[in-house]
Amino acid sequence: MTMFGWLGRSATRGILTTRYPDAPPSPAEAPVSAHAPEPPPGVAIAASAVNACPVRAIAPDGVDQCRCIRCARCLAQGFEFSGPVALATAARADRPDGPSATRGAGAPLARLGRSLHVFLVDVGSCNACNLEVLSIAHPQYDASRLGIFFTNSPRHADVLLVVGVPTEAMVEPLRRAYEAIPAPKAVVATGACAIRGGVFEGNAGLRSGVDEIVPVDLYVPGCPPPPVAVLDALLRLIGRERTEAPT
Amino acid sequence: MTRSGWEVETGDDPPVEDGKRALAYRADDGALALYNDYERFRSIVRTPKAPGAGGVRPAPVPGAHALAEAAEVAGYGTFTFPYGPISAGVPEAGKFEVRTYGERVLGLVPVGGFKSRSVPASVVGLPVADAGLRVERIAGNLSASHVSAFLAAVESAEGRPVPTAELYVRALAQELQRLYNHVRQIARVAEAAAQNVGLAQMHALGEEILRLQGSVFGHRWMFGALLPGGPTRRVEPADRDRIEHALGRIEAEFGALWSLLLESRTFVDRLQSTAPLSKESAISSGAVGPTLRASGVGWDDRLRAPTPPYTDLFVSLPNETAGDALARILVRGAEIQASLVILEQLFDRWPAEESITEAPESPLGPGRGIARVEAPNGDLVYDVTVADGRIRRLQFRSPSTANWPAFALSMQDAVFTDFHFAFESFGLVFAETDG
Amino acid sequence: MSAPYLGVLLTAAVVGLFASAPGAVLARRIGYGIALASSLLLLAVAIATLATGPVHGIAWTGPLGDPESLQLDGLSAFFALAASLVWTATSAYSIFYDDRRSPGLAICYGLTLGAIALLVSASSFLLFLIGWEIMTLASYGMILQATGRGDRVFSAAFVFLAFGEASTLLVLIAVAAFHVLSGGFLEGPVSGAGALTSLVFVAALLGFGLKMGVAPFHLSEWLPIAHSSAPSNASAVLSSTLTLAGAYGLFRVVSDLGSPPAWWGGLMLAIGAISVLLGALFASVSEHTKGLPAYSTIENNGLILVALGVALLAEANGLTELAVFALFAAFFQAIAHAVAKTALFLSAGYVEHATGTFDLSAVAGGAKRSDPGETAGTLAAALSLAAAPPLAGFVSEWMILESLFQSYRFSSPEAQFLGLLAGAAVALAAGLIVVAMVKFVGFALLWKPSPGATAPRAAGLGTTVGVVGGILVGLGVGAPWILTGIAPGVSAFAHAAVAVPVGGLLAVPDGWSIVSGSPFGILSPPVVPIAIGIASVVAWGYFRLGGGRRTRTVEPWMAGSPPGRPGETYTSFGYSTGIRIMLRSILRTREVRASVGPVTEAGLATPVPYNVDLEVLDVFKLFYDDLVAATAAVSDAFKVAIMPGRLGRYLAYILLVTLAVVVYVAVAA
Secondary structure (H helix, E strand, C coil), X not given: CHHHHHHHHHHHHCCCCCCCCCCCCXXXXXXXXXXXXXXXXCCCCCHHHHHHCCCCCEECCEECCCCCCCCCHHHHHCCEECCXXXXXXXXXCCCCCCCCCCCCCCCCCHHHCCCEEEEEEECCCCCHHHHHHHHHHCCCCCHHHHCEEECCCHHHCCEEEEECCCEHHHHHHHHXXXXXXXXXXXXXXXXXXXXXXXXXXXXXXXXXXXXHCCCCCEEXXXXXXXXXXXXXXXXXXXXXXXXXXXX | XXXXXXXXXXXXXXXXXXXXXXXXCCCHHHHHHHHCCHHHHHHHCCCCCCCCCCCCCCEECCCCHHHHHHCCCECCCCEEEEECCCCCCCCCCCEEEEEECCCEEEEEEEEECCCCCCHXXXXXXXXXXXXXXXXXXCCHHHHHHHHHHHHHHHHHHHCCCCCHHHHHHHHHHHHHHHHHHHHHHHXXXXXXXXXXXXXXXHHHHHHHHHHHHHHHHCCCCCCCCCCCCCCCCCCCHHHHHHXXXXXXXXXXXXXXXXXXXXXXXXXXXXXXXXCCCCHHXXXXXXXXXXXXXXXXXXXXXXXXXXXXXXXXXXXXXXXXXXXXXXXXXXXXXXXHHHHHHHHHHHHHCCCCCCCCCCCCCCCCCCEEEEEEEEECCEEEEEEEEEECXXXXXXXXXXXXXXXXXXHHHHHCCCEHHHHHHHHHHHCCCHHHHHC | CCCHHHXXXXXXHHHHHHCCCCCCHHHHHHHHHHHHHHHHHXXXXXXXXXXXXXXXXXXXXXXXXXXXXXXXXXXXXXXXXXXXXXHXXXXXXXXXXXXXXXXXXXXXXXXXXXXXXXXXXXXXHHHHXXXXXXXXXXXXXXXXXXXXXXHHHHHHHHHHHHHHHHHHHHHHHHHHHHHHHHCCCCCCCCCCCCHHHHHHHHHHHHHHHHHHCCCCCCHHHHHHHHCCCCCHXXXXXXHHHHHHHXXXXXXXXXXXXXXXXXXXXXXXXXXXXXHHHHHHHHHHHCCECCHHHHHHHHHHHHHHHHHHXXXXXXXXXXXXXXXXXXXXXXXXXXXXXXXXXXHHHHHHHHHHHHHXXXXXHHHCCCCCCCCHHHHXXXXXXXXXXXXXXXXXXXXXXHHHHHHHHHHHHCCCHHHHHHHHHHHHXXXXXXXXXXXXXXXXXXXXXXXXXXXXXXXXXXXXXXXXHHHHHHHHHHHHHCHHHHHHHHHHHHHHHHCCCCCCCCCCCEEEEECCEEEECCCCEEECCCHHHHHHHHHHHHHHHHHHCCCCCCCCCCCCCCCCCCCCCCCCCCCHXXXXXXXXXXXXXXXXXXXXXXXXXXXXXXXXXXXXXXXXXXXXXXXXHHHHHHHHHHHHXXXXXXXXHHCCCCHHHHHHHHHHHHHHHHHHHHHHC
């Protein structure tokens, strides 16, 4: 009886799943704060805007998306959430020749083709990133249709997806997880905290980013990055990310 | 003495020794007095401490020292099974030390501190708005409750009046987040019971709530939305209609899923009598929230220590007595329906005045304020000292902190496979325990 | 065929076995050396007998006027072969085993071996019984030789003696009744199935079954071994060859009883199946490095009974081919078990030598990889007992299951159903015994030892275990040829020449394979290792020569926690707790908690430290406990009533007994 109930529900719900990456993310999938903040076009960034930013993401020469926590205070300074949603990058803006800048040229796991197994490690997050990452497996995003799966053991994983700002207590566990993953492997630092501490940057007992501990292939900015941004990063690892058609 | 919703009664409660929980209670009244006991709160609240260079050392969660003793169980073949800090079953950094002779849990000690970002220590000296950015990131999925409690404590300390409309926005955010957390918790239990269709549809419902939050507050987790100086959106009549419409859909959807789940014998059987927590244990261990209500103690801050707008609303109090995982899940399901009723009343009484939150023009007098809020997983208490618009001291007692001992107690004599049912039914969050 | 020179050799072997003298270490070693030489001699004689035919040794006329001699026919040669294989290993092991125990062990050891050699080669009841009783007493002596003679040890030895004497009593009844029937011992099958024949069968089944340690007498097997710290060489002799002696007696009597009624086979099958299940179940939850193999012995002797039971049932149903096949299975099971169990006990001795403990949870890898011979030999023995190809135990288990599969051929539905149940029990036990063997090998030898554990290399011991493991591989791989070799034993049992191979029907070795009925099942033991070998070489070549495969060694993943911290590793006890809890109704699992902390006055659920023990119980022990209590009560009453120290009552008792005897003799005459 129950089974027929479920079947009926499944049939009547229709298809919930996004068409991303074949189509751009819909407004429902990416609310305003999912987009990158951009300074008002054609105007130099004012000192008041630089001062308004609580995490020093705004500098006179541009916005460091890796630091931005989407607090929206810069909106009062004429900024707008109008940039792209998918921002995964292979290099940290503040560290152009850092250890990771040389990595990530091309898709590091392209040879894995259509199947990617992801191991999620939390090293000190607020849970928002964890839940956003996990939600790519939920019906609206359904990562399994793209060959992306979560795995419960690093031994079966291809990707180490790290969320949160690394605490001292999690340094060794993170290193162990990295060691336990067989090659070829990639590391994705997801969220402002994992990249360089986010709003907690500089707190006592915290590392300033995952790449202090393990080599990172991709940084996914956002606080937290929306599920489509996580999907984009994982697809980027195997060279199947959405590319905008040239206009 | 009455202090912003904080009733202090001395009564004939037993004295608190060395931070150990007061054990004796007489009747419900006594228990309720216990929950109003200011001293008791002081004994379990976390005092902020800046960690040294080595960071916070992971340690058994507060209140777990009695459980640590239980974990000293000796006997042939017994050993400690370390579970965590990176485990797939718990999508957070936290560890459990399980004392066992295999298969059966003889004692369980939750070990926290792996994700301590030292928020209480780090906000000292910051303006309220900047501190708020950190407070809402203590636990992202409980941000509305933490921010509301934090702001209420600050406002109480400063003696500043708050526009009613703003309180309504906070209540709206809190109730939406309650919906999300309860739905997610039910989905996680369904996952543990391998109810795959149910879990997928519950998660789909959760995502719909997140999207609703995103469209109303501009951010899927409502970060920044409630803070002074943030882009607080006015919830315009058109917005409200949209939300009400969405809530109607969510109500219908949840109702259908909920009845289907409860019709599934395998689901109900697996939860029934799993990880039981007696009324006595719930009270003596200091449990709060749905955990407490599932064990037959009717305490809810929205009802027993209400602050506006809850003072004006009818709040029903879902209650179960069995104290097992099923009871905790049933309470959550009923609370989803109760929250929908509360939201309906909110919209019916929505105040007409403007609801723009401005940064205080001139900081009001220094002081200390305490506020408590019924978070999705229980009673959340903030204790903030403010001066010149900056935080002097911040401490809080999260519902997870209060519920760990109850969880550990309920797991005694359970088997390993009960773990996920028990854990998910309690709705425990390491992020807010560690702070 | 008579060959006097073989008789002389046989006699020398028996004498040599007795020659292990007590004394200093060197003397003890010389004694074990003589035992080794004698064992090898007996091995040679047994093989020669199987190859060329029965031998007759010294013959004389006994005190009762019966002709007596030491001789070997096919049946006894087979058992002599199995036993001498075991003794060769245990004697060699004993030379290296610095047992620091009472020197009396060596003499008891030699006596036990000699007594078994005597009873196997006895041609008359009297000699057989003499051998039987010496064996019982000498092995009682071995159990007594444990270090630290606490009450527990004494009680374990006493249990052994009690069961041993009960066994002798039953055997005495069986043998006496048989003497009435036929007037001989090795004389061909007696005809007719009267009440007396059945009495012989039942008494023999119970008496010899007692020695084999099958249910409901399995207490006699595990208790003396698990509850005494008798050295491992002694345990191997007890568990491998004492049970073999019991099996020999049973085979001999059943062989001579002739056409069996169906219920004999049924009874045997039922007892066997219950033993198999109980033995495997208790082995899987055993925590004692010698208790676990002892329980496994119960299982294996149960398997022998199952095979023999199928053979009897098949014969009663006129299915000669199936009967012969099952007989081969029973024979092969006997030898496979004897050899494998020897290796396992010797391995337990090695582990004890290295770690000083018998508790598997305490051993926890203490003897890890310290000796390649030890590791390989233990692995082979455990795999064989767990019935993994290509080892000997696999072949015998396969043959037994094959013959059980064919129980549908029995005419009566009861027999068919019994065969079905027995098959299920054997299959279930096969699963449980894997748990036991994984536990033994895993926790004794493969588990990562906790830091600080050292494993001293015990010279020679490991090598012996390794050699026995090699024999097991040989027995398994060469099974078709071994079966051909032991065919004279089966022929002697059946009192008819068993052709090898038997047509194309239910047959034994068919070239390289074993066939159970032309359309039914085929197994080729030699092909398995050949296939494994080829696959290994190909894989090795691919990875080694194909080039470029990098190997990275990483620590075990323990959910991010540092692995292998003391007290944080799984124990062997924890490994099998699942079974303890799931099968608690059979195992009588009971948790005993002793609080060692204060209890709150309100009685609230505040946890306090406590000590916990999860105990299992052999329900049959309860029966014996009751039996002991009842016997003690009756004896006590008897003592109070008859022997209170009053002369009058005592004289009256003697008078009455004397009168009763006189009356009986008068009536009987």
